[in-house]
Amino acid sequence: xxxxxxxxxxxxxxxxxxxxxxxxxxxxxxxxxxxxxxxxxxxxxxxxxxxxxxxxxxxxxxxxxxxxxxxxxxxxxxxxxxxxxxxxxxxxxxxxxxxxxxxxxxxxxxxxxxxxxxxxxxxxxxxxxxxxxxxxxxxxxxxxxxxxxxxxxxxxxxxxxxxxxxxxxxxxxxxxxxxxxxxxxxxxxxxxxxxxxxxxxxxxxxxxxxxxxxxxxxxxxxxxxxxxxxxxxxxxxxxxxxxxxxxxxxxxxxxxxxxxxxxxxxxxxxxxxxxxxxxxxxxxxxxxx
Numbered sequence: 001x002x003x004x005x006x007x008x009x010x011x012x013x014x015x016x017x018x019x020x021x022x023x024x025x026x027x028x029x030x031x032x033x034x035x036x037x038x039x040x041x042x043x044x045x046x047x048x049x050x051x052x053x054x055x056x057x058x059x060x061x062x063x064x065x066x067x068x069x070x071x072x073x074x075x076x077x078x079x080x081x082x083x084x085x086x087x088x089x090x091x092x093x094x095x096x097x098x099x100x101x102x103x104x105x106x107x108x109x110x111x112x113x114x115x116x117x118x119x120x121x122x123x124x125x126x127x128x129x130x131x132x133x134x135x136x137x138x139x140x141x142x143x144x145x146x147x148x149x150x151x152x153x154x155x156x157x158x159x160x161x162x163x164x165x166x167x168x169x170x171x172x173x174x175x176x177x178x179x180x181x182x183x184x185x186x187x188x189x190x191x192x193x194x195x196x197x198x199x200x201x202x203x204x205x206x207x208x209x210x211x212x213x214x215x216x217x218x219x220x221x222x223x224x225x226x227x228x229x230x231x232x233x234x235x236x237x238x239x240x241x242x243x244x245x246x247x248x249x250x251x252x253x254x255x256x257x258x259x260x261x262x263x264x265x266x267x268x269x270x271x272x273x274x275x276x277x278x279x280x281x282x283x284x285x286x287x288x289x
Contacts, residue, residue, distance in 0.1 A: 032191045042204030042206055043207070048060050054207070067142065067212070067214055075142035081114075082225040083169075086176075089178075108168055111287065113228060115229060117234060119144055123135070131155065132159060135147055135152070138209055146282050156285070166239060198211070236252060
């Protein structure tokens with residue numbers, strides 16, 4: 001290779017490297033982690049923790065708002081939010097839903113929903129009680145459970161006194177009576193509101209699993225009786241099948257592995273066999289009012 005060609009090639013490599021470094025910098029801490037949390041790699045860990053093999057390790061000195069400081073890390077409390085009866089309206093105001101969602105209005109009776117995705121701490125209690133099947137956990141009590149089938153999720157919800165929510169309950173919890181596009185409103189799908197784009201950007205790189213449940217409080221869905229966290233992003237959530245006993249069901253809300261904002265829409269649904277196990281699928285439970 002001639003000298004000028006070699007120089008040109010080296011210059012191009014430096015330019016590409018600079019662009020990648022700038023992109024990584026711009027997807028970093030300020031846009032992602034809530035006060036009380038620190039950006040470490042693709043994760044938001046409690047203040048004072050360190051990152052070890054993708055895990056937030058050590059005892060945090062403080063956590064984000066709403067999370068509890070424990071010796072093993074930041075953990076979301078076990079809480080439910082009552083949701084008043086109302087009408088779910090999906091599709092007609094969002095052009096991206098055209099051809100994907102049939103515009104519809106459905107009356108949703110009152111129900112309650114877990115404020116947070118079911119965490120490893122909560123699931124471990126069910127396993128200890130002999131009511132749930134053991135699963136390989138990541139070892140952080142505040143992480144949402146993943147790699148769980150629909151039937152296993154339903155078994156946990158029965159243990160907790162509830163059931164898997166229907167797809168309309170999940171959509172109504174996220175969209176509210178106004179039919180908003182995202183749990184927090186109609187615009188602003190940014191990294192500080194939802195744990196998404198953590199594997200290949202735009203919010204992080206090289207993530208292998210979800211974020212702590214409740215680590216994005218700015219993206220909560222606000223209801224009269226409380227707030228619901230991570231209805232968009234973090235883990236996609238199992239819904240009960242439309243027909244009892246059906247083997248195909250849907251997951252809702254998008255996940256940490258999705259890179260496009262459309263995956264976070266309140267109408268977004270991905271149909272899967274109920275036997276699917278995936279690192280980006282978890283769940284929460286619904287309860288009678």
